[in-house]
Amino acid sequence: MGLIKSIKEKAKSQLRTIVLPETEDERVLKAAEKVLEEQTAKVVLIGNEDTIKADASSCTANIEGATIIDPKTFADLDKYVDELVELRKKKGMTPEEAREILTTEPRFFGCMMVRLGDADGLVAGSSAPTADVLKAAIQVVKTAPGINTVSSCFVMETVDGNFGENGLILFADCAVIPEPNAEQLADIACATAATAKNVVGIDPKVAMLSFSTKGSAKHPLVDKVQYAVDLMADRNVDFPFDGELQADAAIVESIGAKKAPGSDVAGHANVLVFPDLQSGNIGYKLVQRFSGAAAHGPIIQGLAKPVNDLSRGCSVDDIANLVAITATQVK
């Protein structure tokens, strides 16, 4: 069974409640229809009921069965306001500011639903830059206990099946931390290994990428990746990892054997940790567009509850697929 098919089967058996706050986007309304039709989740749409219904009708999206919540008339708004003030009191947020944010920024309202258990997860980002989704998630949902770093990965479903795990390969971090330090690179590697296991169902083999393989180039940027590898060794992680490796050494067996002989990851990696956000974000988009790979994500890692982002270039299917992925992340 393909990845998305098996994730949808799992989601169907759990039927979680997922919030879609960006209801001004017709792709979201069409995705809501698809999710309801496939019964992979219950759907909550945020916004004015008349407007959402009129928009759905004009794009012929059947959203019957979705729950529509208008923050402006929401019965528990005062409770949400109190919670946001409490969360942001160190930053000096007033009740008036909290009310304004919750009634005008649906991503914040949706994240508060998730925080307070009125929904299980949230998917947004089709009509806002990633930073807007991340800010709502980090400020409201917060990191999971014991976790310092929020990061992201894409599950790339490549076409020819030769790379990674029968064509499945995770790329990280492609959406969150612009210039990770070595500690954060190690955190990204550990979080992505967990996503590989828990969401994709594969045993992770993690390559810490660079423009150098095993000291073939000398530069402070190479030193940073080597230090991240040392930190992972200190953490005694329970998955194979290696670095620093160039991308070809990580994913092509013959090149891995030549550039990093003896490595149990080189040539077989199914998790690629990029050294920074520039390489990660550019890398995933090039693979997606040049090769026709499906890019599922960005799946956000390290939050207390599942909130996932979309690229603004996403399709209706991308949104519906990410809703199913989000549903299966609920603990």
Ligand SMILES: CC(C)(COP(=O)(O)OP(=O)(O)OC[C@H]1O[C@@H](n2cnc3c(N)ncnc32)[C@H](O)[C@@H]1OP(=O)(O)O)[C@@H](O)C(=O)NCCC(=O)NCCS
């Ligand atoms: C993620 C991002 C939005 C955070 O920005 P920020 O200005 O630090 O966000 P906020 O001010 O809302 O931060 C809220 C809190 O979360 C913390 N935080 C920020 N990034 C974090 C991370 N990756 N992990 C854990 N905590 C984080 C902040 O330190 C802050 O803590 P505080 O409230 O105790 O001071 C920012 O790093 C960003 O824009 N990243 C790039 C996103 C992007 O453009 N991606 C490319 C396209 S996909």
Ligand SMILES: CC(=O)OP(=O)(O)O
């Ligand atoms: C993940 C990402 O790159 O998002 P966007 O394309 O919306 O910037």
